[in-house]
Amino acid sequence: MNLLLLEDADLIAADRALLRGRRLKHLNEVHRAQAGDSLRIGRLGGALGSGRILRLDGEAAEIAVERLDEAAPAKLPITLLLALPRPKMLKRVLQTVASMGVPRLVLLNSYRVEKSFWQTPFLQPAAIREQLILGLEQSRDTHLPEVSIEQRFKPFVEDRLPQLASGTLGLVGHPGDYPACPRAVDAPVTLAIGPEGGWIPYEVDKLREAGLAPVQLGERILRVETAVTALLARLY
Amino acid sequence: MNLLLLEDADLIAADRALLRGRRLKHLNEVHRAQAGDSLRIGRLGGALGSGRILRLDGEAAEIAVERLDEAAPAKLPITLLLALPRPKMLKRVLQTVASMGVPRLVLLNSYRVEKSFWQTPFLQPAAIREQLILGLEQSRDTHLPEVSIEQRFKPFVEDRLPQLASGTLGLVGHPGDYPACPRAVDAPVTLAIGPEGGWIPYEVDKLREAGLAPVQLGERILRVETAVTALLARLY
Structure with a gap:
């Protein structure tokens, strides 16, 4: 937790926040913080700045907002499509994804995504939000990425992806005899990354028709x- | 497990291996493999090729080595120093580190490495080897990276690092007002990456004296x- 990210529900006054739960525990046990300590803070969806701990015990932490006047770091100009x-x-x-600055993530179905993965409680909006906040x-950073869930590959890739990818450099990460992934592009990108085991050829073809060109990262197979x-x- | 990596102890004949334990479980439960299936195999420290499952049940898997005639992927020309x-x-x-192709890793002390981290059983040679094999x-890949453990920062950085880094591009990943990390270098590199919270200024100075120049990756703080x-x- 390199930033204490304050949400509306944390504020007990315009410049005062009260924390319990995970962040309180982290301040006590990891930061070993004390009353009087200064902290990097941010407003979810807003600015960065600093705060000071007014009170900290096992029950709660009370934080004074000192200033909120720095912009959050810029996001990458990318839409990431990821097989679930x-x-x-x-x-x-x-x-x-959140920590690297991706602003838009689409979780997509693929032939090699096990059906059971779609049942996980980690796909609930609150669970997704929790992981994004950690990132x-x-x-x-203070701005939550947008995450959308597309459980049907074909209608998404046929009907929506062409427009989404329009005006961007469209890429599919895929092992094989393809050009190497370009470096330091000065352009918005739409990037699709496959599941463990990769996209099947039909999917690569469909992604290609939607405007995404296959690129590879070398012969090593990496975890997602x-x-x-x-x-x-x-x-x- | 994109590769079945065979060790001497697995071989019951020159072209025959018998597996139990983790890899057997993985073949049964994740690959849902069957007798007759073909597999990518490799010899630890040697070549890549293919094998065939002769027998597979809850007790053991017997694998016939069909060929071992492909070179493992090239390693990166890098020595990575990592605060533990x-x-x-x-x-x-x-x-x-193993999956990305780093051939040499030095786990190093730093002021911000908690002393308790040095007590972890995951630093035992067998535990390190297990994780490297997974990578x-x-x-x-078939070649284990060399991992060395340096529990004293100063003597390592003063006495050994200058020679280790000699003839390489020496870099310290460190947030701050430093040049951006170079791209696509065509040279061997010695790269030092700090602990959570970063190197302290004294450590950056010592690494610099040993020939490593600080470089940054942007304002986002990333997990190690x-x-x-x-x-x-x-x-x-």
Whole structure:
């Protein structure tokens, strides 16, 4: 938690917040903070700044907002389409996506996504939000990425993706005899990353028809979370 | 497990392996493999190829080695120095390091490494090896990275690092007003990545004296595992 991210519900006055639960525990046990300590704070969806701990005990932390006058870091100009990962990986990927500055994430079905993955409680909006908040706290960002869920591959890719990808550099991360993923692009990107085991050829064809060109990252097969980070670091 | 990695102890004849334990379980439960199936195999420290499952049940899997004639993917020309991460992160970082193709890893002390981290059972050689093997299986590599443990920062950085970094591009990943991490370098690199909270100024100075120049990855603070992947993807 490199940033204490304040939400409306935390505020007991315009410049005063009261925390319990996870963040209180973190201040006590990880930061080993004390009354009087200064903290990096941010308003969810707003600015960054600093605060001071007025009171901290086992019950609650009371924080004075001192200033909120810095802009959050810029987002990457990217829309990331991700074949729904297995639940444990999903949690980590959501954190990674938020911490790397991805503003839009689409969780998409694919032939190799196990049907059971769609049943996970980690896909509930509150669970997704929780992981995104952890990612924002990590990277000192305040703006939640938009996450949308597309459980039907074909209608999404045929009917909606062409417009979504229009005017962007469209890419599909896919192992094989494809050009290497470009570096340091100075353009908005629509990037699709497949499931464990990769997209099937039909899916690559459909993504291609929607305007996305296959690119590869070398012969090593990476976990989804690692592939997401590696592709983003290379593109921007 | 994108590769079945065979060790000497698995072989019951020159071209025959018998598996139990984790890999057997994985073949049964994740791959849902059957006798007759073909598999990507590799010899630890050796070549890649293919094998066939002769027998598979709850007790054991018997694998026929069909061919071992492909070279493992090339390693990155890098030595990675990493401030010892917290135990849970250490496990994941070891997998990431192995899967990304880092051949040499030094786990180093730093002021912000909690002393208790050095007591973790995950630092035992067998535990390190286990995580590295998982990373190799992921990325279809056969060569274990060398991991060394340096529990004293100063003597390592003063006495050994200058020689280790000699003839390489020496870099310290560090947030701040430093040049951006270079891209697509065509050179061997020695890269140091700090702990959560970063290196302290004294440590940056010592690393600099040893020939490593600070570089940054932007204003976002990334988890160690994400920073490792992002820096490697940018450098190579």
